[in-house]
Amino acid sequence: MLLSTQIVFGKMLLQVCITNLHSIFVSILDWIGISTGRGRAVRVAHKAAVREVHRKTDKSEAVTPKIPTPTSVNYHFTRQCNYKCGFCFHTAKTSFVLPIEDAKRGLRLLKESGMEKINFSGGEPFLQEKGDFLGKLVQFCKQDLQLPSVSIVSNGSLIREIWFQKYGDYLDILAISCDSFDEDTNKLIGRTQGRKSHLDNLYRVQSWCKDYKVAFKINSVINTFNVEEDMREYIAELSPVRWKVFQCLVIEGENAGENALREAERFVISDQQFQDFLDRHSDVTCLVPESNQKMRDSYLILDEYMRFLDCREGRKDPSKSILDVGVENAIQFSGFDEKMFLKRGGKYMWSKADMRLEW
Numbered sequence: 001m002l003l004s005t006q007i008v009f010g011k012m013l014l015q016v017c018i019t020n021l022h023s024i025f026v027s028i029l030d031w032i033g034i035s036t037g038r039g040r041a042v043r044v045a046h047k048a049a050v051r052e053v054h055r056k057t058d059k060s061e062a063v064t065p066k067i068p069t070p071t072s073v074n075y076h077f078t079r080q081c082n083y084k085c086g087f088c089f090h091t092a093k094t095s096f097v098l099p100i101e102d103a104k105r106g107l108r109l110l111k112e113s114g115m116e117k118i119n120f121s122g123g124e125p126f127l128q129e130k131g132d133f134l135g136k137l138v139q140f141c142k143q144d145l146q147l148p149s150v151s152i153v154s155n156g157s158l159i160r161e162i163w164f165q166k167y168g169d170y171l172d173i174l175a176i177s178c179d180s181f182d183e184d185t186n187k188l189i190g191r192t193q194g195r196k197s198h199l200d201n202l203y204r205v206q207s208w209c210k211d212y213k214v215a216f217k218i219n220s221v222i223n224t225f226n227v228e229e230d231m232r233e234y235i236a237e238l239s240p241v242r243w244k245v246f247q248c249l250v251i252e253g254e255n256a257g258e259n260a261l262r263e264a265e266r267f268v269i270s271d272q273q274f275q276d277f278l279d280r281h282s283d284v285t286c287l288v289p290e291s292n293q294k295m296r297d298s299y300l301i302l303d304e305y306m307r308f309l310d311c312r313e314g315r316k317d318p319s320k321s322i323l324d325v326g327v328e329n330a331i332q333f334s335g336f337d338e339k340m341f342l343k344r345g346g347k348y349m350w351s352k353a354d355m356r357l358e359w
């Protein structure tokens with residue numbers, strides 16, 4: 001803070017000096033009576049030089065890093081999950097969940113800083129208090145904070161119809177993770193609990209989304225186990241508003257390296273394999289591809305302590321909590337690339353009031 005004030009003061013001082021030197025120079029020219037063509041040329045050249053210095057100092061002012069706006073935030077309020085996906089990149093490293101009043105305080109701070117969309121994620125967000133913790137936050141964000149968009153990413157296995165009856169009105173979008181339409185492949189990946197069918201859950205939740213007017217979305221992680229699959233028929237049948245297709249991502253400390261709870265190496269595919277999958281599904285209009293690079297820089301991720309996580313170095317480096325230092329301070333350590341966020345289409349029609357939800 002002190003340093004940036006000194007820099008700004010220095011620039012102002014430089015501008016004042018240049019302007020004064022210019023005036024003295026012009027006065028001398030006038031005093032000695034130089035009004036010849038050469039004298040005028042010197043004056044014109046000098047003025048141009050001064051303008052250039054002003055332009056440069058103004059320009060350097062403009063490139064002072066801008067504090068990003070937290071337009072769209074992903075709040076991973078829990079790391080606990082009932083599934084064991086082998087490539088999971090937000091693993092159960094702690095069992096901490098903030099008390100709900102603290103979580104609400106943080107969400108209000110984000111709203112005051114410009115948040116328009118909140119996405120609740122995990123771990124599995126329906127695990128805490130059988131979905132009631134999540135439901136209360138969803139209701140708070142829509143009813144009290146009046147956010148244009150409230151969404152959830154879930155594995156879908158713990159959602160009950162009663163949840164939609166209580167909280168469905170406050171939810172814009174529900175995304176269910178599904179990587180394969182072959183039950184055995186889901187099991188190999190670890191996207192399952194016991195003998196329950198992941199696909200049955202997926203279809204059931206899609207039908208409730210229809211009944212309770214919540215936009216339905218599917219997220220798929222493309223990895224070595226599903227990279228050859230053709231999912232077009234199933235996606236057409238389920239008709240999600242968006243199908244997010246991610247390239248399996250390695251994050252040090254989460255699914256790779258010494259202290260990680262998962263080993264994602266055997267799931268990793270090349271950029272070319274990912275592209276081949278996208279090409280095979282190129283006629284699916286709701287498909288939104290997410291390469292590794294887009295995923296690393298263009299998401300604002302808040303962890304269970306409401307700390308932003310910077311993923312640029314291939315690991316998750318936390319900021320301080322927004323509850324302790326405020327949003328503007330913490331967001332500077334988020335690694336968030338606002339331009340990339342806009343480039344990847346991060347801002348889209350995300351309020352169900354604006355969508356024509358026809359089924």
Ligand code: SF4
Nearest residue numbers: 081083085088123155
């Ligand atoms: S469903 Fe899978 S990827 Fe998602 S949090 Fe659970 S274990 Fe991780």
